[in-house]
Amino acid sequence: MKRPSLLLAGLLLSLNANAGEVQVAVAANFTAPMQRIAAEFEKDSGHKATLMSGATGKFYAQISHGAPFEVFLSADDETPARLEKDGLAVAGSRFTYATGRLVLWSPREGYVDDKGEVLKKGDFKHLAIANPRTAPYGATALQVLDKLGLQPALTPRFVQGENIAQTHSFVVSGNAELGFVALAQVYKDGRLGAGSAWIVPASLHAPIRQDAVLLARGASNPAAAALLAYLRGDKARGIIKSFGYEI
Template sequence: MNPSLSRLVAALGASLFAGLTHAAEVHIAVAANFTAPINEIAAAFEKASGHKVIAAFGPTGGLYTQIKHGAPFEVFLAADDSTPARLETEGEILAGSRFTYAIGKLVLWSASAGYVDAQGEVLRRNEFNHLSIGNPKTAPYGLAATQVLARLGLSEAVKPKLVEGTNITQAYQFVATGNAELGFVALSQVFKDGQISGGSAWIVPEDMYEPIRQDAVILNKGKDNPAAAALVDYLKGPKAAAVIKSYGYDL
């Protein structure tokens, strides 16, 4: 073989080997409301970095329980700030890794156009049969929904009509499939590029519920994984921020 060609083949082989040895997998636990944004972010991150993202989705409380029972998660994107803070207090995270990646918004949504008015008066009329929310014990958006109902003085009036999803994805599905006429869901589930993507909605004023600050952390299992650090850095960058904002979150 030509000596120059031999050197080129060797260099390409070394480059490929280096790329393979530096690529890694990162296992992440993600709050259900952030499913669509993280899928979009992960695809771009994988293309840019060569790393692979393996994601599991669920209610924040449920994911916390899995983490405490040894689930192999390396990064946790919660739907609140209190659960990551608790993990930090319990010594379960890489020190200094906790940060707010998004501020969530609550919306009252119906799959039917014109059903929900822009002021949410449909709640006070109370003419619906079912109102879907996430489980307030495990899903921060479900807790926010109960705070809104209490603020409106409607907790007892609508209590017989509540349908609880185990997480905000199931709460959304109850409405999307028509099993509930309306429900409190995450704005990110029904919002894209500046508008509600279908049905009708009331974006709940943010002073009606406690701020939904969504924090992320690197868990102890990921402290030595370069892919975990790289993903967190990417989440803090402008490309991820653009995706997050496109789904209606604040930063």
């Protein structure tokens, strides 16, 4: 009979022999949860997910011009649908992996009230938002301001980030006193972290459905298919929920 250590070594060798790698384009708002999911995915499957984060609109342009991504985790549902229509994604592979939440946030305690009245008081010089042309969370922020009737008055105060990660950094650094960011960026271990925030009611904007899709370059990569299946599993879903997303 083989010793347990020899059996384990054989299992690991078999796992490594079948392990693959998948190149993943990740919307900036989903960077932190995806890093955690990728680590668990590698432990559980042996496959490695190499992540690149950025703005959804820029990823669309890069994929259209031949960027070697195999899986795309978008910040909206429209961009993956366009990629399917363009023949750059595998038809039928698209699904919503999370529904995001927008939050108005400041690192200052007590600065942002829980109803967003700070926007009407206007006691600030700069408001950070993501570029609405390339970042869905930026477009959502404009929807909210338009619904509140505040966009014309506040537009001159915008500090615009290339993506939601840069937008968050503008607020953290003090370049803007407050900003519209993804809840996941300020939500830790099932609750809001430091600072003050207004979680924007979903009634003020269209749902932020974030879709995943298998790109044409990943159609024959077992690691890509495995990652998308893993995203639907209980462990990944638990991680996603822990960052404040809805499933």
